[in-house]
Amino acid sequence: MLRVARLIAAKDLRIELRSRVVTNQVLPFAAIVMVMFAFAFNTDSVVQKVAPGLVWLATLFSLLTLVQRSFAVETADGATDALRGAGVDPAGIFLGKAIALAAQLAVLELVLLFTAVVLYSAEFRLSGLVLLVTTFVAATCGLALVGTLYGGLAAGVRGRETLLPLLLLPVVAPVLIGATRATEAALGTGGAVVADGWSWVGLLTVFVALFGVGGTLAFGPLIEE
């Protein structure tokens, strides 16, 4: 299963490196979303205060496009059918695609965080660094797992573009809440202290564990014909 996961992840990342869709389309999209937020909220003090939330909102929107992309690659020439036909372990496919998605998300989040620091003058402090890194790792894993799970469900059906956001956004709401609050604590937004952030990391960890196990079990029945 792990070998399958590694192969799938490597394959997905190689495709992305060659096609450059993520760097040429998804990253600019995320950047323009961040600029649009600044237009919508107008004053500097407001965007600075809500910067962590905006980073995660922009991540969620980009997640939707990344997931679509991740499965468009599979269904375009019946690659999933071929994998299924070859008797590849669906749990391996699930983990592999989730790992590849997590890697892309991580790059995206770093860029978004950097944008927030530059555009919204979000403050950054060293004392919160450990919390910040842990939060980003946990949230990224959570988003990649549920994104892959529901992406697999919506892959190859008519109307998937509209179905995916409807299914995915309610599920990732705990990640949005948890990651935003933990990031606020790590950055000290609005006078939040670092110690407040850890209970939110706990929530994110529970999320990752539940959907990691649930997703591994559910992915097979979901993509079966």
Add this chain to the structure above:
Amino acid sequence: MPVTDNAVTDNRTPGDLSGSDITGAFKSGTGTRFTRLLGIATIASMALLIVFGLFVSPADVIQGESVRILYIHVGTVWVAYLAFSVTALASAAFLWKRTTSLIWDRIAGASAEVGVLFMALTLFAGALWGRLAWGKFWVWDARVTTTAFLFITYIGYLAVRGLGGSHHQRGRRSAVVALLAVLEIPLVHFSVKLWRGLHQDSSVTDTTKVKLHDQMLFSLFIAVIAFTLLYSWLVIHRQRVMAMQDALDDKGLDYALQQRRDEGDG
């Protein structure tokens, strides 16, 4: 082909019963004697609910007349939660190999449809009551927010049911989504609770404390009974409609094949 009475009956394909003299016997639809009794009981208890809820029960000391909305609100929210629980259980039954049968899938789907309708009514009546009791339509209370998430999640579930594919594919897909919802909802509830906890807002439970008059309690009791009866009636009928729709989808194919065969013979 010589057209005799016998030949007409023999050549009739399962989907085509028009012009047949026995059609009348098939027209009974989804009702049986039991469901008719259930329907009568539902209407009677609803009438009783209107009489008690709107006229007999007194106004509340603190909330005034607005307490009457709660009879509707509590009835519908109870049914919605009941419906989603039934959906989850039926989905598990469908996925479990020893009990797998499309009937569980249909019960899950019918129950979720009714649940979504009652969840919408719950949110509507709740917002009206909230406006009277708290002065605002919406509060970011964990329970209220979770209810809204349930509503959206099951709309998504119904969308998954409508994706197409074979009946078994629909059943497997939607059952997995229903079970994932069971995973999702407690997480949402917990995270909203944690989020609101940090804000220290005025708690909803303080204002909902109602000194329950006997007649109020009785009205609530009637409401729960009436809406449960309505739920059962709706699910039984809807589930039968789904069974017929599925059968027609299958038979429709037979019908087309039969036609092809006839063409081939001719």
Add this chain to the structure above:
Amino acid sequence: MKDIGFILAAYIATFASSALLAVYVLRRGRALAAQLPPQDKPWT
């Protein structure tokens, strides 16, 4: 009665939409039942 508009809105919305769903299900059931033989309707 105070707040009668709010109260009636809640009652009417609930009963009207329940009745609408019930009527829709019954009509759909009749329409489908006319196209199927008894063996597809085990409850009859």
